[in-house]
Amino acid sequence: MPMLAIVLILSWEWLPFSFLILLTSVHSMNRELKEAAVMDGAGPWAIFRYLIIPHLKRAISVVIMIEAIFLLSTFAEILITTSGGPGTATTNLTFLVYSLGLMQFDIGMASAGGMIAVVLANVAAFFLIQTVAREFRSTQAVRA
Numbered sequence: 001m002p003m004l005a006i007v008l009i010l011s012w013e014w015l016p017f018s019f020l021i022l023l024t025s026v027h028s029m030n031r032e033l034k035e036a037a038v039m040d041g042a043g044p045w046a047i048f049r050y051l052i053i054p055h056l057k058r059a060i061s062v063v064i065m066i067e068a069i070f071l072l073s074t075f076a077e078i079l080i081t082t083s084g085g086p087g088t089a090t091t092n093l094t095f096l097v098y099s100l101g102l103m104q105f106d107i108g109m110a111s112a113g114g115m116i117a118v119v120l121a122n123v124a125a126f127f128l129i130q131t132v133a134r135e136f137r138s139t140q141a142v143r144a
Helices: 002-027 031-039 044-072 076-081 093-103 107-143
Strands: none
Touching: 002 044, 002 076, 031 044, 044 107, 076 093, 093 107
């Protein structure tokens, strides 16, 4: 169960931050929209599906982008709790770079792994920023 321990530690670390961003986004929603939906006969599930979820799209994209970048660099939790084991059960790319570079003295492979990590983080950030920008452009077009 070492992976479960890592997941619980990271959830404990990052869920409050995500919840705070999503809660702030929900509170920024216009109350008149909810009132109009209730007056039109929409139930709680319809309000959630058709009003709240579309309103949260941008916040969800931001949370996913931040979480993906930080979770790609998860190292301390793995080193302290499991040291990447048993075997390689909890080894991620960051821990693999550390293991190759500082424990096995294979600097070339560690450098290549570091470059792969940077490229993955940039690709994830690019696609998520495109999603946020597309959502922003569509909301600006509706307002105009």
